[in-house]
Amino acid sequence: MTEWDARAAVIEALGQIAPELEPGDLEDGARLRQDLDLDSLDFLRLIEQIAGTTGVDVPERDYPRVTTVGELVRYLDARRTAT
Structure with a gap:
């Protein structure tokens, strides 16, 4: 997986979890919970979605x-890259 693949996976997962987000909101410095307004459940769903699509578990x-x-x-x- 390249950084581009990782970015695409994050953007796709965020689109599934929070479809109201605009692409311009997804800058590198955007904080998931504060700036993108993901609550605890949304954050967990994001982590699960990413694990399902990339195979990378975030403990x-x-x-x-x-x-x-x-x-x-x-x-x-x-x-x-490490695996």
Whole structure:
């Protein structure tokens, strides 16, 4: 998986979880919970959706590492590359 693939997976998952989001809202620095207004359930659904489409599990202990769109993309890219 390339960084481009990881970004596409995040954007697709966010589109499924929060279809009201505009593409311009999905900048790297956008915070998932504060800026994109994902509540706890939406965040968990996002993590599950990404795991289902990419095969990359984000354990609960790593949630603080994936608070923005960019952090989540880089996390997926690094995890997929490492496996």
